[in-house]
Amino acid sequence: xPEAATEPGLPFRILPRLTDRNRHFWTGGEAGELRFLRCQxxxxxxxxxxxxxxxxxxxxxxxxxVSGRATLFTYTVNHQNWMPGPELPYIVAIVAIPEQxxxxxxxxxxEMSPEECVIxxxxxxxxxxxxxxxxPLFRPAQ
Amino acid sequence: xxVDDSLVIERRAVISGAGQSDIGRRxxxxxxxxxxxxxxxxxxxxxxxxxxxxxxxxxxxPMDVPPGFSGAGVVDVQDALRLELGWWxxxxxxxxxxxxxxxxxxxxxxxxxxxxxxxxxVWEGSAQGDKGRAGVMGxxxxxxxxxxxxxxxMPFAAPSAAIWIAMMAERHFHEYGTTxxxxxxxxxxxxxxxxxxxxxxxxxxxxxxxxxxxxxxSSPLCLYDCDVPCDGATAVIVSHADTVADLRxxxxxxxxxxxxxxxxxxxxQFDDLTTMANRDAGAQLWTRTDLKPSDVxxxxxxxxxxxxxxxxxxxxxxxxxxxxGPFIEGGERIARDGVLPLNTHGGQLSAGRLxxxxxxxxxxxxxxxxxxxxxxxxxPEVGVAAAGGGPLAGALLLTRRR
Numbered sequence: 333x334p335e336a337a338t339e340p341g342l343p344f345r346i347l348p349r350l351t352d353r354n355r356h357f358w359t360g361g362e363a364g365e366l367r368f369l370r371c372q373x374x375x376x377x378x379x380x381x382x383x384x385x386x387x388x389x390x391x392x393x394x395x396x397x398v399s400g401r402a403t404l405f406t407y408t409v410n411h412q413n414w415m416p417g418p419e420l421p422y423i424v425a426i427v428a429i430p431e432q433x434x435x436x437x438x439x440x441x442x443e444m445s446p447e448e449c450v451i452x453x454x455x456x457x458x459x460x461x462x463x464x465x466x467x468p469l470f471r472p473a474q
Numbered sequence: 475x476x477v478d479d480s481l482v483i484e485r486r487a488v489i490s491g492a493g494q495s496d497i498g499r500r501x502x503x504x505x506x507x508x509x510x511x512x513x514x515x516x517x518x519x520x521x522x523x524x525x526x527x528x529x530x531x532x533x534x535x536p537m538d539v540p541p542g543f544s545g546a547g548v549v550d551v552q553d554a555l556r557l558e559l560g561w562w563x564x565x566x567x568x569x570x571x572x573x574x575x576x577x578x579x580x581x582x583x584x585x586x587x588x589x590x591x592x593x594x595x596v597w598e599g600s601a602q603g604d605k606g607r608a609g610v611m612g613x614x615x616x617x618x619x620x621x622x623x624x625x626x627x628m629p630f631a632a633p634s635a636a637i638w639i640a641m642m643a644e645r646h647f648h649e650y651g652t653t654x655x656x657x658x659x660x661x662x663x664x665x666x667x668x669x670x671x672x673x674x675x676x677x678x679x680x681x682x683x684x685x686x687x688x689x690x691x692s693s694p695l696c697l698y699d700c701d702v703p704c705d706g707a708t709a710v711i712v713s714h715a716d717t718v719a720d721l722r723x724x725x726x727x728x729x730x731x732x733x734x735x736x737x738x739x740x741x742x743q744f745d746d747l748t749t750m751a752n753r754d755a756g757a758q759l760w761t762r763t764d765l766k767p768s769d770v771x772x773x774x775x776x777x778x779x780x781x782x783x784x785x786x787x788x789x790x791x792x793x794x795x796x797x798x799g800p801f802i803e804g805g806e807r808i809a810r811d812g813v814l815p816l817n818t819h820g821g822q823l824s825a826g827r828l829x830x831x832x833x834x835x836x837x838x839x840x841x842x843x844x845x846x847x848x849x850x851x852x853x854p855e856v857g858v859a860a861a862g863g864g865p866l867a868g869a870l871l872l873t874r875r876r
Contacts, residue, residue, distance in 0.1 A: 346628040349619035408640035409693040417631030424632045451648045
């Protein structure tokens with residue numbers, strides 16, 4: 333099946349190389365879902381994904397959707413032109429996923445200005461579709 | 475818990491010599507030539523010849539990407555100097571850049587070698603040319619796709635440690651009320667020291683106003699919070715302590731080292747992003763010695779970004795957790811005549827990104843009393859060299875033997 337190209341107007345993005353280990357994460361957005369690998373034995377969310385649960389060493393692992401909610405853990409407003417990408421300045425953030433204490437993601441904050449960033453603020457996921465990848469970005473919770 | 479002294483075998487090692495090549499923003503010289511220049515200076519500094527060198531250690535070993543990150547590997551140097559080796563090691567998976575030197579200490583203690591040549595060589599200035607760091611950041615095209623750790627950063631246009639460290643600094647600012655004016659002191663202190671280091675890259679005076687007005691890179695890190703890519707090589711000789719009678723000058727005792735990494739090896743998943751792995755390496759070092767942070771008379775600690783040095787100040791116990799901002803405020807404590815002279819050569823911020831080894835070189839030069847105009851007063855005998863940031867960290871506590 334032919335893959336949809338990046339929609340006009342979206343920024344250039346370097347995309348991840350998809351593998352059997354990470355595909356659930358980078359394609360969950362097609363169904364509007366933020367997915368993490370989860371241990372079916374002890375319930376631990378595993379990120380980045382690995383073949384064995386770091387907590388109980390089970391291999392019974394499966395992708396599961398989380399709520400898509402997050403809080404802002406920390407961020408930076410990037411002004412440097414490192415590579416082609418979003419319009420400067422853009423916000424890079426680490427967000428905390430509420431389903432598990434140690435579950436975090438590096439991402440971009442969108443649909444908001446740098447001045448609106450407040451550590452701890454509630455966020456929700458939104459996806460940007462490029463080729464066969466749905467990049468999870470975050471915006472202020474509605 | 476204090477580790478039994480019989481296990482602290484790094485103490486059987488001394489630093490017997492140190493050397494550097496020419497250092498410049500862009501030298502456009504063969505990086506192996508720079509490497510060999512530094513190695514030969516260090517060997518002669520110890521009063522040794524290439525025939526005495528029976529070990530070689532380096533970080534990170536040969537690497538083509540990012541361009542200029544590595545000027546030579548062990549085998550390049552072994553062959554160029556026709557060395558006969560009892561032990562050798564090079565690689566990027568170690569407790570920071572100085573992990574290679576710590577490996578060498580353990581190798582001489584184990585009797586695998588007697589005099590180990592340790593080196594770090596960079597030519598990032600030339601490799602980046604006039605394109606700046608963007609020249610080595612990839613930038614896509616050609617269907618390139620990110621994998622490994624970059625898989626989790628590149629799609630978000632976050633390819634640089636500047637961005638990753640900026641987020642750690644922002645979190646520190648948030649938790650502890652740290653300010654840019656406090657962090658500025660790392661850069662201002664470095665520049666002041668570089669002013670009296672003839673080998674430093676940037677030596678013109680810098681004021682707080684300069685710092686606050688220069689362009690932002692990734693908030694809260696401005697241009698002057700980022701180290702300066704350069705070309706140059708640094709070498710030190712690690713010798714077995716039993717050989718000190720054969721050496722040209724007093725060996726510098728490796729009193730204790732720290733190598734621990736107890737959190738996740740990740741720039742965004744590490745449990746406490748305000749401390750980074752420095753926390754673990756620093757804490758471990760103090761379990762291997764009777765000396766205390768208050769005994770240390772100079773500290774040469776990694777400043778790939780100024781914030782990293784603040785985390786080292788906390789990790790080594792020179793101030794409390796979260797208190798590095800107030801500790802450096804005003805700059806008096808960390809000045810050459812302060813209670814803890816810091817980055818006395820100008821650090822990587824002003825003396826060039828020699829990538830870890832510059833701090834060890836400077837600590838040795840200071841403890842030998844050879845630092846000239848920038849010599850720390852009071853004939854210092856105890857110093858710290860620490861390098862690394864993010865999930866990479868290694869530290870050495872050094873004392874001058876009498």
